[in-house]
Amino acid sequence: MEALVQVRDLDMAFPAGSARGQPVLLHVLHKLSFDIGPGETLGLVGESGSGKSTTGRILVGLTEPTGGSVKLFGRSITGPGRRASLAAVRARLQFVFQDPHAALDPRLRVGHSIAEPIDIAGTHSRRERNDRVRELLELVGLPRDSADRFPHEFSGGQRQRIVIARALALAPDFVVCDEPVSALDVSMQAQIINLLMDLQQRMGLSYLFIAHDLAVVRAVAQRVAVMYAGTIVESARREALYAQPQHPYTRALLDAVPRPDPGRARPPVVGGEVPSLLAPPAGCRFHTRCPHVMARCRSEVPLLRETAPGRQTACHLLDGAPPA
Amino acid sequence: MAAPLVSLDDVTVQFRTDRGWTTAVDGISFDIAERDCVGVVGESGSGKSVTALSLLRLHARGTSRFPRGQVRFGGQDLLTAPERDLRRIRGRDIAMVFQDPMSSLNPVLTVCDQISETLRLHQGLDRATARRRAIELLDLVRIPDAARRVDDYPHRLSGGMRQRVMIAIAIACRPRLLIADEPTTALDVTIQAQILELLRELRTELGMAVMLISHDLGVIAEFADRVIVMYAGRVVEDAPVDALFRSPRHPYTEGLMASMPALEGGITRLYAIPGRIPDPDEAIAGCRFGPRCRHAEAICRVAVPELLAIEGRHRVRCAPRTRATGGL
Numbered sequence: 001m002e003a004l005v006q007v008r009d010l011d012m013a014f015p016a017g018s019a020r021g022q023p024v025l026l027h028v029l030h031k032l033s034f035d036i037g038p039g040e041t042l043g044l045v046g047e048s049g050s051g052k053s054t055t056g057r058i059l060v061g062l063t064e065p066t067g068g069s070v071k072l073f074g075r076s077i078t079g080p081g082r083r084a085s086l087a088a089v090r091a092r093l094q095f096v097f098q099d100p101h102a103a104l105d106p107r108l109r110v111g112h113s114i115a116e117p118i119d120i121a122g123t124h125s126r127r128e129r130n131d132r133v134r135e136l137l138e139l140v141g142l143p144r145d146s147a148d149r150f151p152h153e154f155s156g157g158q159r160q161r162i163v164i165a166r167a168l169a170l171a172p173d174f175v176v177c178d179e180p181v182s183a184l185d186v187s188m189q190a191q192i193i194n195l196l197m198d199l200q201q202r203m204g205l206s207y208l209f210i211a212h213d214l215a216v217v218r219a220v221a222q223r224v225a226v227m228y229a230g231t232i233v234e235s236a237r238r239e240a241l242y243a244q245p246q247h248p249y250t251r252a253l254l255d256a257v258p259r260p261d262p263g264r265a266r267p268p269v270v271g272g273e274v275p276s277l278l279a280p281p282a283g284c285r286f287h288t289r290c291p292h293v294m295a296r297c298r299s300e301v302p303l304l305r306e307t308a309p310g311r312q313t314a315c316h317l318l319d320g321a322p323p324a
Numbered sequence: 325m326a327a328p329l330v331s332l333d334d335v336t337v338q339f340r341t342d343r344g345w346t347t348a349v350d351g352i353s354f355d356i357a358e359r360d361c362v363g364v365v366g367e368s369g370s371g372k373s374v375t376a377l378s379l380l381r382l383h384a385r386g387t388s389r390f391p392r393g394q395v396r397f398g399g400q401d402l403l404t405a406p407e408r409d410l411r412r413i414r415g416r417d418i419a420m421v422f423q424d425p426m427s428s429l430n431p432v433l434t435v436c437d438q439i440s441e442t443l444r445l446h447q448g449l450d451r452a453t454a455r456r457r458a459i460e461l462l463d464l465v466r467i468p469d470a471a472r473r474v475d476d477y478p479h480r481l482s483g484g485m486r487q488r489v490m491i492a493i494a495i496a497c498r499p500r501l502l503i504a505d506e507p508t509t510a511l512d513v514t515i516q517a518q519i520l521e522l523l524r525e526l527r528t529e530l531g532m533a534v535m536l537i538s539h540d541l542g543v544i545a546e547f548a549d550r551v552i553v554m555y556a557g558r559v560v561e562d563a564p565v566d567a568l569f570r571s572p573r574h575p576y577t578e579g580l581m582a583s584m585p586a587l588e589g590g591i592t593r594l595y596a597i598p599g600r601i602p603d604p605d606e607a608i609a610g611c612r613f614g615p616r617c618r619h620a621e622a623i624c625r626v627a628v629p630e631l632l633a634i635e636g637r638h639r640v641r642c643a644p645r646t647r648a649t650g651g652l
């Protein structure tokens with residue numbers, strides 16, 4: 001299967017002021033590599049601040065990485081041809097960002113915001129455009145007359161659906177969804193997830209789906225990558241990842257998911273120091289919080305390696321162990 | 325039960341729109357006792373945030389009004405109290421974590437400026453002390469490199485860091501009531517567990533009460549003592565947390581529980597409540613959930629159901645489900 005999105009050794013560093021006259025860099029992504037195939041959804045989960053949104057922004061061309069390569073639809077959007085490639089693929093790419101408030105211009109009527117990609121592409125007549133806007137509103141479960149209202153008249157979840165409607169306006173091929181349903185009630189959430197999956201089946205859409213809700217990710221993503229402090233620590237098909245998590249951080253995540261059962265004894269909170277990106281811990285970045293830490297974890301960086309077909313994990317505990 | 329700290333009585337909020345005044349919240353009543361946590365769940369757009377904002381009267385002036393109702397706190401009605409009194413209460417007695425961190429953080433001020441502002445206003449701290457305290461608070465909400473992050477502007481922070489800054493500001497003055505509107509949506513579950521643990525400590529140590537709005541039924545189950553379920557501007561169910569999860573009684577609540585994606589078992593298409601949410605001004609005779617309800621009967625289409633007790637402190641707004649008891 002030809003990858004639609006191909007990411008290799010992606011690096012990202014932001015300038016973070018200076019210390020003793022030397023510029024300081026905040027390294028937020030380290031040698032990230034992954035592929036997303038046509039019609040596939042890759043779920044990206046992990047620590048808050050681990051670089052998920054930054055990865056999403058790079059994939060849609062909003063942030064230029066400081067290293068590594070990204071190919072979209074076979075064209076490289078990193079390096080010299082970046083501008084031309086981005087212009088060529090722009091219409092096939094869309095995104096739904098984490099903060100719906102920041103994503104909508106408060107002075108624009110909602111219909112105008114939703115039609116923005118259509119207006120930029122200039123492919124629809126006025127009639128077609130307005131029909132499409134109404135159709136999209138219906139699709140995401142908003143009243144048809146929403147088009148004439150302003151963002152402040154909507155609740156958080158309603159604004160999020162407006163952003164989703166805009167992303168779907170031009171029938172894109174690849175959509176980065178950053179926490180697209182975390183502001184929605186579970187029934188609305190189910191409805192939007194079903195919509196995203198139907199579109200995928202009908203039109204072969206691919207998604208990068210970023211979320212903190214592991215049950216939601218399990219419902220949408222065929223493959224899941226887990227990030228911690230700027231690196232992928234585990235990536236696997238969803239069945240394998242949820243049934244037999246290999247990395248201790250993945251296990252900690254699954255254990256910490258709150259359950260809708262008030263009587264349940266709460267599992268112990270995983271404590272430990274959250275790693276700094278300015279002075280990351282030596283060795284494995286999770287070692288400061290890992291319940292299974294060994295001497296070696298404090299000095300030697302574990303590499304992401306294949307532990308079973310289609311499955312990769314970066315953890316010393318798995319060294320020498322027969323592939324699962 | 326102790327005397328309530330805050331008491332909402334028939335709170336009703338309307339907004340002026342192109343189509344005239346619309347009712348976003350319609351006659352909400354509940355109490356919050358000291359140290360108590362009331363969880364609020366419900367449909368997106370059902371009025372959870374609007375209800376929360378009315379406790380601090382933070383709706384836009386001029387385009388909003390309260391035709392009825394009261395919010396009683398410390399012998400005052402917050403809906404009619406002078407603005408001067410509210411300024412004193414906001415941030416000191418009642419603090420809020422807003423749903424949308426980016427729009428409530430000021431983009432041109434550093435994290436330090438924003439946390440210090442409350443500390444200097446309500447606790448009269450000097451600049452240096454406020455800064456030290458701000459760093460401590462960032463540490464407390466588990467932001468790494470707190471001493472350096474304190475000088476960052478909001479756009480340089482990840483979604484979850486912004487949320488934690490909001491939480492730090494809200495707990496800075498050790499409020500008696502914390503209103504937390506979706507406070508942990510951008511946090512990974514291990515950090516979320518730490519933040520909830522921190523809030524639990526503040527409840528035990530300071531007797532801080534919490535109004536927790538969340539779509540995450542797992543978070544509600546683990547943190548709230550009592551849960552209010554909202555639909556289309558009204559409370560449709562109000563119950564102790566165990567009762568709500570053990571035996572939800574309103575068909576909307578049942579629908580919510582059935583829509584939750586699972587962490588184990590087969591992967592199937594998710595259930596969603598059929599039909600669509602009514603528009604704010606849509607005229608619906610009888611029960612507002614009626615058109616989407618599997619159990620609707622003739623009575624549901626004519627009479628507006630009342631919120632009635634079916635068992636102890638478990639109340640439901642559903643005619644068929646309350647008929648047997650007739651309301652206790």
Ligand SMILES: Nc1ncnc2c1ncn2[C@@H]1O[C@H](COP(=O)(O)OP(=O)(O)OP(=O)(O)O)[C@@H](O)[C@H]1O
Pocket residue numbers: 014015026028046047048049050051052053054055098277479480481482483484485510511512
């Ligand atoms: N424009 C920027 N300038 C400086 N630093 C930035 C910028 N954008 C992001 N960062 C930093 O990059 C790191 C990763 O941020 P990112 O938003 O990608 O995290 P995330 O995984 O999406 O987290 P969350 O789950 O909290 O949303 C953070 O330390 C953040 O502070």
Ligand SMILES: Nc1ncnc2c1ncn2[C@@H]1O[C@H](COP(=O)(O)OP(=O)(O)OP(=O)(O)O)[C@@H](O)[C@H]1O
Pocket residue numbers: 152153154155156157158183184185339340341348366367368369370371372373374375384423604
């Ligand atoms: N300033 C406003 N002007 C007009 N209508 C408004 C305004 N603010 C909120 N509303 C409307 O009031 C209703 C309740 O909104 P609210 O923000 O309380 O919903 P919510 O329950 O918090 O939803 P969510 O879960 O999506 O955050 C919505 O229908 C919304 O469109």
Ligand SMILES: [Mg+2]
Pocket residue numbers: 052053054098178482483484
């Ligand atoms: Mg993010």
Ligand SMILES: [Mg+2]
Pocket residue numbers: 155156157372373374423505
């Ligand atoms: Mg809200």
